[in-house]
Amino acid sequence: MKKLLIICIIALVSVSCNNDLYKYYDYDNLVFSYGKRDIPDKEIKKLVKQYDKIVSQPKGKRKLPAPGVCADYGYLLFRIGKKDEARDMFRKEVVLYPESEVFINKLIEELGL
Numbered sequence: 001m002k003k004l005l006i007i008c009i010i011a012l013v014s015v016s017c018n019n020d021l022y023k024y025y026d027y028d029n030l031v032f033s034y035g036k037r038d039i040p041d042k043e044i045k046k047l048v049k050q051y052d053k054i055v056s057q058p059k060g061k062r063k064l065p066a067p068g069v070c071a072d073y074g075y076l077l078f079r080i081g082k083k084d085e086a087r088d089m090f091r092k093e094v095v096l097y098p099e100s101e102v103f104i105n106k107l108i109e110e111l112g113l
Contacts, residue, residue, distance in 0.1 A: 078111055
């Protein structure tokens with residue numbers, strides 16, 4: 001009986017750890033890349049393409065971009081001068097995650113959008 005209980009606990013933990021609500025693709029490397037000050041134009045185009053994929057083709061159980069991804073993408077767009085698209089991404093972050101509204105509104109205000 002004790003062995004059965006242990007097997008059940010292990011099975012439950014294994015299943016629960018594999019629940020990917022969001023797919024991040026290569027998100028951690030993306031953030032690291034654009035955190036650098038001087039990025040070549042070729043690299044920026046690659047970053048924009050990868051962020052677009054994360055936002056427009058979300059995977060995972062929720063089928064949504066992970067929290068903060070739209071805001072990060074918006075900031076990248078702002079950095080390359082695409083202010084209207086940046087504002088749209090910030091607004092999308094608030095629509096998907098309403099709890100971010102105060103932060104995002106402050107960010108929009110600080111960036112002058």
